[in-house]
Amino acid sequence: MLTIENLAVAYKGIMALRGVSLSVAKGEIFTLIGPNGAGKSTMLNAASGIVPAMSGRILFDGEPIQGRAAHLIARAGLIQVPEGRRVISPLTVAENLALGREAAGRRGSEASDIDEVYELFPILAERRNQLSGQLSGGQQQMLAIGRALMGKPRILLLDEPSLGLAPVIVREVFDALIRLNRGGLTILLVEQNAKLALQTAHNAAVIEQGRIVHQGAASDLIDDPVVADHYFGRAEVMA
Incomplete structure (x- = not known):
């Protein structure tokens, strides 16, 4: 449904994304986790046409969309x-x-x-x-x-949907996302609550300093001791 190949994005001469590649399959929930400033929101904004890419390709259902106006991308079914x-x-x-x-x-x-x-x-x-x-x-x-x-939307992009919400509301929002996905909606999720995101997603990637450093099945990443050590501390409190 969404393929990103060697995507590079810069803000005022500072590289925000450095050759990021990932693929979101139709019908899945894919989550992107990482520290603040790692490039998560930039990737969503590039896919949505809000910020331009320096290089690389963005394919939506096999069609290149980099360079298109944001409203045309939304009307094609990629909505953030x-x-x-x-x-x-x-x-x-x-x-x-x-x-x-x-x-x-x-x-x-x-x-x-x-x-x-x-x-x-x-x-x-x-x-x-x-x-x-x-x-x-x-x-x-x-x-x-x-x-x-x-x-x-044919694919729904969400940027930090749990931010600032009480745990009971976070659960309600995520339950709704699971219902939507079970109904066939493809979802790309950027989320600060790494543990909950990985528990919800089918596949996942970890981004640090503009590069993908881990990628695979969410169930594998949630059991990865390095991922757990870096990202589960705050999420444990919220989950």
Whole structure:
């Protein structure tokens, strides 16, 4: 579904990604873990067309997409849920969801799309007429995911969905991601909670200083003593 080959990205002359390669298969959850500043968000932003690549290739369902405008990539079905949620605070829950549909080129409104989001996150149905800026952090994260789903993604990219959320809300969000994946949605997940991410994913990669240093089945990485020693300390508290 998504193939990244020898991707290099620089910010103001500083290399953020140094020849990163990975492949996300259709129907799987793939997680990317690593320390802050390692290049995780940069990789998502490059795939989404938000930042340009210096070199390398990005293939979405076999078609090269590097150099395309971000909105065209989203309309092709690669949609990102950004770090920090970024809901539109002056708009209601329902208006944010409608915006997600329109931004992805799906003009108009279909009740079935919104109903699917409300079924996944019932609290959003209860608060459909509430301003999104008045929601809790967890509810805003659910709204950000729901807004992306309104665009009918073929692959969903998520950047730190657990950031700043209470453990019970983190579990609720991850349970929703598992439900979506079981329904056939491909997911690429960047996540600070390494243990939970690896428990959720099928395959995974570890990135450090802009390079992939470990890659394989998530079940193998979670048992790797080096990975555990470096990344499970904080996640143990949250999981």
